[in-house]
Structures are given as C-alpha cells and as structure tokens.
Amino acid sequence: MQNFKKSIGEKIFGVSNYTFLILLSIITIYPFYYVLCASLSDSYAVLAKGGLMLYPVGFNVGAYALVFLNNNIVVGYANTLFYVFAGVSLNIILTMFAAYCLSRRTMPFKRFFMLMITFTMYFSGGLIPNYLLVKSLGLLNSRLALILPGAVATWNVIILRTYMLSIPNSMEEAARIDSANDLNILFRIIAPISIPAIAVNILFYAVGHWNSWFPAMIYLQDKNKFPLQLFLRQILIQADVSDMADYATEPIAENIKYATIIVSIIPILFVFPFLQRFFVTGMMVGAIKE
Amino acid sequence: MRKNFDANLKELFKNRLLLLMFAPVFFYYVIFNYIPMFGLIIAFKDFRPYLGILGSPWIGFDNFRQFFKSFYFWALLRNTFVLNIYDLIFYFPMPIILALLLNEVKRKRFKTIIQTVSYIPHFISLVVIVGLIYDFFSTNGIINQIIGFLGIEPQRFLNTNKWYIPMFVGSTLWQNVGWGTIIYISALTSIDHALYEAAYIDGAGSFKKLIYITLPGIAPTIIILLILRIGHMMSVGFEKVLLLQNPGNIEVSEVISTYVYRKGLIEANYSFAAAVGLFNGIINFLLLYLVNMLSRKFSETSLW
Known part of the structure; x- marks a missing residue:
C-alpha cells in the first residue's frame, strides 16, 4: 500500500524515526552488553579504564569459575529449575482446563465461573491473608508454597480462552460425532490448534517462576530451598559476596556480580527467540476485553 | 417446574466431564483467592494466632482509626499517589508513541x-534490574x-529523596x-x-x-x-519499591503496600496490616469502578 509519493516532511520523519529506533535499541541492549564485557574482563583493568566498554579488557573468565564454584548459586539454580518445571506443569494443565471449559458453549454456570475468576483481577485478599493462609495450610518453608498459591493466573486463562473461542465449533462437533469426550477434544484437537497461545502462556508462567523472589523470601527459611533470585538479591542488592570470595578484594567482587547476572539471564535470552514469533498471534487484541 | 429441574439435572450430567475438569480450577480459586478475601475480616479483629481468625475478638474499625490517625498516614498516601501519578504521566503514553x-x-x-x-x-x-541500577548508579x-567526563559532580542517585522517583x-x-x-x-494491525x-x-x-484513522482505531x-x-x-510496583528502598530514600519510597509488608510480616502486626491492605484494595476498586463508569458514559468502551 505504501506506493504513495512521499513529501519532504515525510522523508525527514522517516530518517529521524529510524535513527531514533536504532538509538533506542542500543540503549536497551547496551547495559547487558556492558555486563557481559565486564564479566569477561580483568577486574583491575575495568576499574582502571572506567567509562563505557565495547569489548572485554584483559580477557579473564576467572569470575565465572568463582560463580560456578559457589554452592549458593548451584543450589539456587537447581531449585529454580525445579520450581519452573513443576510450577509450569501445574500452571499449564490447570490453565488449559479452565480456558477449555470456559470456552465451551455447553459449560454449566459459565457466566458465574467467568465472573468468579475475573473478579480476582480487581480485588484480592492481599498480602496478609494470603500469608496467613499459607501458614495455616502448613506450607511455610515448603516448596509447595512457591507452586500452589500461583497455580492459575487469570490473565493467562483469558488469553487462552479468547484464542480457543476463535476456533470454529465444527471441529468439536465432528469429534463428538466420533464419540470423543472432552478430554480427547481438548488434547487432540483444541490444544494443538492453540499452540501459539499455549506457548505464550508457558513463556509467561516460566518467566514468572524464574524471576520470582518475594514469595520465597516470605515463605522459606531453609537456604537449601531458596531459588536463584533470592541468592541474587543477596549478591547484587545487599552486596553480600562474602560467601564467594573471602579473599577477594573489591574489584573481583564487582566481576563476580557481573558474571552472576550473565549466568542468571542466559536461559531466558536463550529460549526467548524461539517463542518470540508467537507473541503477537498468541496474544490477540480481543484478549484485553473480558 | 419439576420438568425444568430434571432437564437441568440432565444437562449437568451430560456435562459432568467438563465440570470435573473445572473442579480443580474452582477449588484453586476458592482456596487461594476467596478464602484470603474472607480472611480480611481480621482487619476488624484483634487477631491472635493462638485464637485463630474466627476465635479472635472483634474490635470494629479500631485498626482503621489507628491507621488514619497515625503519623505516617498522609505521607504514605502522598508517596503512593505521587509515584503512581508520575508513572501514569511519564510511562503510560510511551508505549503508545513507540507503537505508532x-x-x-x-x-x-x-x-x-x-x-x-x-x-x-x-x-x-x-x-537483576535493580541490581544493575545499584551497580550503574552507585557513586563510583x-x-x-x-x-564526570562531562564535568558534572557525582550524584548520589541511590539513597537520596531527590533521585528516587526519576530512577x-x-x-x-x-x-x-x-x-x-x-x-x-x-x-494497529487490525x-x-x-x-x-x-x-x-x-x-x-x-x-x-494519524488523527482521523489511527488514533480512533x-x-x-x-x-x-x-x-x-x-x-x-x-x-x-510493590516488589520494585521494596528492592529499591533504603534508609536514604525511605521518606519518599515507603508506599502503602510496603508499609503493609513491614507492619504485617516483619512486625507480625497482622490485623493492623490487613486493615491497611484492605483500605488500599478498596481505594483501588473504587477507582476502577469510577473510571470504568466514566468511560462507559463518555466513550462507550468499558470493562463491563
């Protein structure tokens, strides 16, 4: 459609627009690139040089060796992997059930159930009653405290349900004639068609578990159950690297921080490009209104 | 009437598998969303753990009165609104502009x-984001x-009131x-x-x-x-506020939600904190209701 002639004003706009977008991307990505370079540098060289960096100075992977030798990071990583896999499995199965049921025409009490789940987006018991609930269920200091309370996210149900509503009914009816039940229909017909929305759901839940720290902080006491983010908080924000390098002087501590950041964000950067193409198709406009 | 009831029962029975699939979701919402809402009654009680939520004595609005009269009330309210209004003005329009x-x-x-x-x-x-902020914006x-290269004096970005909101x-x-x-x-693509x-x-x-097609679209x-x-x-922004908070900026960074955390979970003052949280939730809900009503009236777009 853009074969129309462009005025001078439009050309100037075009060039400045491209320039602006490129600058914006650089600002977005550079902090991570800086951290990567600094983590691979010699800590004293970084300190001496100062300012921005375009490549590592005095290439050195010593900080990574310290990170991987650190017991907290290893334990945290393993725990986080467990929370992500266990958590997402439960999230996705319940979200699929919820979205499937709430998108069927014959679902009894559908309006009531929709109201019941959407209301929780606007009002909730809040921090204290939730904490007391987890406590009275005997889940304090249990790994389940990080998995059960967030088992279904309403927003994700709505995204998936909207997607399922857009699937023509004829597919379900054809299957019913072949005497398929709802479980068959969900897993054999509806789920395979809904892959873009399910992928987006998996991504949201997985990133949520990967990045979560607050529930772990309030519910867990046992360090062996801590997720990675809780250890990261100690290292990055409370600036406690004592576990890692008692002997290290301050510049090395800086490098340990950078290496830790890289190690913690690599998995997300790695899966990201594979799921990225589902973003727009998986999250349709209709998803916002409900 | 009787016939109708039978028909409904038959309908339920026909959809029993759907109901069974929905059951775990239903119980999840009841246990982890609606029971905590019910648990908010401790805001009107003097909650003692050994008496339980139901056994603790009612005290009416005492917790709310105590909060409204407390030294921190206006400061908390101001901090909460200021942070959110800045966020609304400086953040909310930006994704729209970038998308355009x-x-x-x-x-x-x-x-x-x-x-x-x-x-x-x-x-x-x-x-990690807050960790990066602490690293990049520290005094050195x-x-x-x-x-410094530009000849500007080092700023204390992280622990002063002045820089907290911009950061x-x-x-x-x-x-x-x-x-x-x-x-x-x-x-836009639609x-x-x-x-x-x-x-x-x-x-x-x-x-x-832009004015007549894109924006209305x-x-x-x-x-x-x-x-x-x-x-x-x-x-x-509750979690981010908590991570960015330090003694140097607490005067402007303490908001209602972080105060609830401090009073409730650190000081174990459950009833009082629940009351503050309920106050927060009600204001949120009223605002939502109000804006939704205004929007329905003037633009025909609304949530319900």
Missing part, C-alpha cells in the same frame, strides 16, 4: 529486530563516571516500554487498510491519517488499558 513510530516502519525485518530487542528487558527479573558507578520511573520506562507496545501493535487508501484519495496527509485499547492501570493505582 514502529507502525511507520515499512521494512519488515528492521521492525522485527527492533521489536525483539525492545522486548528483552521485560523478561529480566526485577532483582558507570553513570557517575560518564557524567524508579526511568527504569520502568527502560524495562517495559518495548513490551508495552505489543498490545497496541496488534490493535485497522482496515481501506480506510488509509480512502483517506489518501481524499488528499489526507500523514498527520490527518486504537482508542478502545488505550481506554481499556488506562482503566486497568488506574484500577491498580495504589499497588503498582
């Missing part, structure tokens, strides 16, 4: 790359080194502006292209197309997101 700029890009590959890059920070944990961090909103903008565009971009062609034939320039999306945003007016 991206929409003008006709090279598909270029657009995809820019979009992908701009989504990345959204997926990085707040702990990279930002102070750079402004908070600025980093939110950096982290989320790209991701925020996604919903507007899908709204605008009928024939409208633009007709406008072109009528001699409309780019600016007129995404207006419902903007309104819905604005309603939802205002419905969380009092509670946005």
Whole structure:
C-alpha cells in the first residue's frame, strides 16, 4: 500500500524515526552488553579504564569459575529449575482446563465461573491473608508454597480462552460425532490448534517462576530451598559476596556480580527467540476485553 | 417446574466431564483467592494466632482509626499517589508513541529486530534490574563516571529523596516500554487498510491519517488499558519499591503496600496490616469502578 509519493516532511520523519529506533535499541541492549564485557574482563583493568566498554579488557573468565564454584548459586539454580518445571506443569494443565471449559458453549454456570475468576483481577485478599493462609495450610518453608498459591493466573486463562473461542465449533462437533469426550477434544484437537497461545502462556508462567523472589523470601527459611533470585538479591542488592570470595578484594567482587547476572539471564535470552514469533498471534487484541 | 429441574439435572450430567475438569480450577480459586478475601475480616479483629481468625475478638474499625490517625498516614498516601501519578504521566503514553513510530516502519525485518530487542528487558527479573541500577548508579558507578567526563559532580542517585522517583520511573520506562507496545501493535494491525487508501484519495496527509484513522482505531485499547492501570493505582510496583528502598530514600519510597509488608510480616502486626491492605484494595476498586463508569458514559468502551 505504501506506493504513495512521499513529501519532504515525510522523508525527514522517516530518517529521524529510524535513527531514533536504532538509538533506542542500543540503549536497551547496551547495559547487558556492558555486563557481559565486564564479566569477561580483568577486574583491575575495568576499574582502571572506567567509562563505557565495547569489548572485554584483559580477557579473564576467572569470575565465572568463582560463580560456578559457589554452592549458593548451584543450589539456587537447581531449585529454580525445579520450581519452573513443576510450577509450569501445574500452571499449564490447570490453565488449559479452565480456558477449555470456559470456552465451551455447553459449560454449566459459565457466566458465574467467568465472573468468579475475573473478579480476582480487581480485588484480592492481599498480602496478609494470603500469608496467613499459607501458614495455616502448613506450607511455610515448603516448596509447595512457591507452586500452589500461583497455580492459575487469570490473565493467562483469558488469553487462552479468547484464542480457543476463535476456533470454529465444527471441529468439536465432528469429534463428538466420533464419540470423543472432552478430554480427547481438548488434547487432540483444541490444544494443538492453540499452540501459539499455549506457548505464550508457558513463556509467561516460566518467566514468572524464574524471576520470582518475594514469595520465597516470605515463605522459606531453609537456604537449601531458596531459588536463584533470592541468592541474587543477596549478591547484587545487599552486596553480600562474602560467601564467594573471602579473599577477594573489591574489584573481583564487582566481576563476580557481573558474571552472576550473565549466568542468571542466559536461559531466558536463550529460549526467548524461539517463542518470540508467537507473541503477537498468541496474544490477540480481543484478549484485553473480558 | 419439576420438568425444568430434571432437564437441568440432565444437562449437568451430560456435562459432568467438563465440570470435573473445572473442579480443580474452582477449588484453586476458592482456596487461594476467596478464602484470603474472607480472611480480611481480621482487619476488624484483634487477631491472635493462638485464637485463630474466627476465635479472635472483634474490635470494629479500631485498626482503621489507628491507621488514619497515625503519623505516617498522609505521607504514605502522598508517596503512593505521587509515584503512581508520575508513572501514569511519564510511562503510560510511551508505549503508545513507540507503537505508532514502529507502525511507520515499512521494512519488515528492521521492525522485527527492533521489536525483539525492545522486548528483552521485560523478561529480566526485577532483582537483576535493580541490581544493575545499584551497580550503574552507585557513586563510583558507570553513570557517575560518564557524567564526570562531562564535568558534572557525582550524584548520589541511590539513597537520596531527590533521585528516587526519576530512577524508579526511568527504569520502568527502560524495562517495559518495548513490551508495552505489543498490545497496541496488534490493535494497529487490525485497522482496515481501506480506510488509509480512502483517506489518501481524499488528499489526507500523514498527520490527518494519524488523527482521523489511527488514533480512533486504537482508542478502545488505550481506554481499556488506562482503566486497568488506574484500577491498580495504589499497588503498582510493590516488589520494585521494596528492592529499591533504603534508609536514604525511605521518606519518599515507603508506599502503602510496603508499609503493609513491614507492619504485617516483619512486625507480625497482622490485623493492623490487613486493615491497611484492605483500605488500599478498596481505594483501588473504587477507582476502577469510577473510571470504568466514566468511560462507559463518555466513550462507550468499558470493562463491563
């Protein structure tokens, strides 16, 4: 459609627009690139040089060796992997059930159930009653405290349900004639068609578990159950690297921080490009209104 | 009547598998969402753990009175509103503007790359983001080194009242502006292209197309997101506030939600904290209700 002639004003706009977008991307990505370079540098060289960096100075992977030798990071990583896999499995199965049921025409009490789940987006018991609930269920200091309370996210149900509503009914009816039940229909017909929305759901839940720290902080006491983010908080924000390098002087501590950041964000950067193409198709406009 | 009842029962029985599949979801919502809402009654009680929620004595509105009269009440209210209003003014419009700029890009590959890059920070944990802020903005961090080259004195970005709000909103903008565009971009792609062609034939320039076609086309999306945003007016950014908070900025950084955390979970003052939390939740809900009502009246777009 853009074969129309462009005025001078439009050309100037075009060039400045491209320039602006490129600058914006650089600002977005550079902090991570800086951290990567600094983590691979010699800590004293970084300190001496100062300012921005375009490549590592005095290439050195010593900080990574310290990170991987650190017991907290290893334990945290393993725990986080467990929370992500266990958590997402439960999230996705319940979200699929919820979205499937709430998108069927014959679902009894559908309006009531929709109201019941959407209301929780606007009002909730809040921090204290939730904490007391987890406590009275005997889940304090249990790994389940990080998995059960967030088992279904309403927003994700709505995204998936909207997607399922857009699937023509004829597919379900054809299957019913072949005497398929709802479980068959969900897993054999509806789920395979809904892959873009399910992928987006998996991504949201997985990133949520990967990045979560607050529930772990309030519910867990046992360090062996801590997720990675809780250890990261100690290292990055409370600036406690004592576990890692008692002997290290301050510049090395800086490098340990950078290496830790890289190690913690690599998995997300790695899966990201594979799921990225589902973003727009998986999250349709209709998803916002409900 | 009897017949009707039988028919309904039959209908339920026919859909028993659907109901069975929904059952775990139903119980999840009851246990982890509705029981805590019921648990809010401790806001009106003097909760003692050994008496339980039901056994603790009622004290009416004492907790609320205590909160309204407390030394911190106005400061908390002000901090909460100020943070959110700055966020609303300086963050909320930006994804819309960026989406409009991206929409003008006709090279598909270029657009995809820019979009992908701009989504990345959204997926990085707040702990890491705040860790980066602490590192880059410390007194001898990279930002102070750079402004040092320009001859500006080092600033104490992290632990002063002055810089707290700009740091908070600025980093939110950096982290989320790209991701925020996604919903507007899908709204933009659903605008009928024939409208633009007709406008072109009528001699409309780019600016007129923007005003008469593009903006009206995404207006419902903007309104819905604005309603939802205002419905969380009092509670946005809790985890980030908690991570960025330190003794140097506590005067401006303490908001109602972090106060609830401190009073409730650190000082174990459950009833009082629940009352403060309930106050916060009610204000949120009233704001949501109000904006939704106004929107329904003036724009025909609303949540319900």
